[in-house]
Amino acid sequence: MPNLLSRLFGRPPEEKASRAPLPAAGHGVAFYLGGRAAWTSRDYPALAREGFQRNAVVHRAVRLVAEAAAAIPLDLMEGERALAAHPLLDLLSRPNPRESGTRFLEGLYGHLLVSGNAYLEAVAVEGLPRELYALRPDRMRVVPGPDGWPAAYEYQVGTRTVRFDQTGEVPPILHLTLFHPLDDHYGLSPMEAAAVPLDIHNAAGAWNKALLDNAARPSGALVFAGPAGAQLSDPQFERLKAELEASYQGAANAGRPLLLDGGLDWKPLSLSPKDMDFVEAKNAAAREIALAFGVPPLLLGLPGDNTHANYAEANRAFYRQTVIPLAKRTAEAVAQWLGPAFGPDLRSGAGLTLVPDLDAVEALAPERESLWRRVGGAPFLSEDEKRAAVGYGARGGGS
Template sequence: MALFSRLRPKNKGADAAAVSPQVREAKASRTGPLIALSSAGRPVWTPRDYAALAREGFSRNAVVYRSVRMIAEAAGSVSWLLHDGAREFDAHPLLDLLTRPNPRQSGNAFLEEVIGALMIAGNAYVEAVGLDGDVRELHALRPDRMKVVPGTDGWPSAYEYTVAGRTVRFDQVGSTPPILHLSLHNPTNDHYGFPPIEAAQVAIDIHNAAGSWAKALLDNSARPSGALVYQAREGGNLTEEQFERLKKELEEGFAGAGNAGKPLLLEGGLDWKQMGLSPQDMDFIEAKNLAAREIALAFGVPPMLLGIPGDNTYANYREASRAFWRQTVLPLVRRTASSLSAWLAPTFGERLKLSADLDAIEALSGEREALWRRVSAADFLTDDEKREALGYGARKAD
């Protein structure tokens, strides 16, 4: 309704109610109605099982857990800068809101939760709680409970949040819609993002299976596989009944990771012959490390920072940490800051822009020192120009 009120003509004459065709026209994508044909007005569930991804990845896999925690904690530790054009704010209601978004969370914890949801679900949802037209609180919502409701233009017109059979609907109206939806690029879905944890699911399965197999071998004395050879003096072969019974006992009692290495009780005429590769020959440890490196690759975390051996991409830990911030953390922080700025700025009536304070990031201190040295050595620049190049304003006159 707010859109229509802005489009209403100013004159009060008899023709005031008749809005001209030019005014009625609105900019819109021509592809939107195509997207809306099969789903307009109906909630669209996320196409993946969030609980399974969280359980098998985040809960059961140490590499995934640590990768998500590292990215979320690093992003949550960022200090914000707020600008309106060239003007920088030392204090502002938006900065206060991000410092304490709600009574139960600090700004760091809030951003950690948002980034963590992006890593596991590919989607993150933030609710704005307003009072008298002002946004007073921000809350991160669980992505597995949220459904997108597409409108007639194909894009989300509302969101539905369901808990224990009860649903709350958030209509996306007003200058600041109640829900901010952050998502990672998904080439196969119009509404939901694609998480790194799903891209790494094969490596996660290998890593988890290798761990389960090694655990089962240790529990069962690490006996290797082999073959049963029948060496009876007469006949030379098992009867059909004996063969089927032995086959059934082997499948039920000795097959699978849970039965790996169990001792086998042999009857008369049966002999055990070892065959195949032992766990040492198969090198489960290296297989696990390879899977771990693939998981780290999907999340953008240098394996060196996770303690995974065999990775010599970076010369030292400092270089790996710098690459982690530059290639993984800061792009996430920038896109989150851009989305928050565009979403919340209308509430404050200003053209506000959030950005990360790079000078406060310890991992980038080497870059900062090198920049200072280069600028300081530039004799063709005045002191004020050097300050401007480093992001500081000119000296104030006394």
């Protein structure tokens, strides 16, 4: 079956089932010119390089969230009934020949955290999705329709472009975004919110590395110690200033030894990189980066109250406040996107929903134990009511 890569790089296309266009949902007002592409304003490659590839805090925060969210099993529900076997579960467990379900979701969450956007392509045969692929956000652009909502997506690799028209029972592209208050189509990356501490963290590390490379000499000032009343001429002053800026300023030249002319003396300054305490500045910047990603600093190994009790509480907060909400909203979007393709096969006609199985999260085990103990000790609840209170169905059969 053809996928995006085969269409971009010239493999022979195969015949797909045609999709009928969706009926109009209602009247609308056009705020955009039809067919004009709205490119993302953020530089995804720069965020990926400076953040995920070159910053240990960002790298670990993204991997921690993505791996934790991808590891939570998803239950497929038909109304109130959990389905043990279903084609949608098979698709999510092996979305394409190259990836397992967990690896696929890790890539999806990684794109979402680095870019603020994630794109999924569904390859359908005879109207049923058979393969899923996560596409790179920097290669995708939104094409708004006459009503301002996305009418199509264009994916570009080099000089080749593939257009995905958002028609059919299951549109070929699912676009996931993080909330952006100033953009109608694209999401906001946590890295953009943490751009200042990210730059501080990277610059502090570069400064300290350059300082060590240059024998860790402290900064200072040049003093002209010529005859009484003598001064540097304007050309001399400008030449010296330009030489200092070009050869001795910035993190790459930190601690570089000076070559002095006659009458010049070196005076160390009282405010040195050590006095500025770059280690503390880096720690503060790292905590702000962790805050933007919703990861407790303890889980990243940052200095703090590193005790076992605090670590357990931080781990529970991490799942409750960051991982579970991300997994829930993603599972909900995927079910709403792919569910209609499998809807006609359901006997009851109830819709399909995907929900994270929180009982499989080890970090929440103390909460489950506390809940079961409280519910089990409630004499005014029946057996079926107790089962419903902890998330299980009724026994049935009167037993």
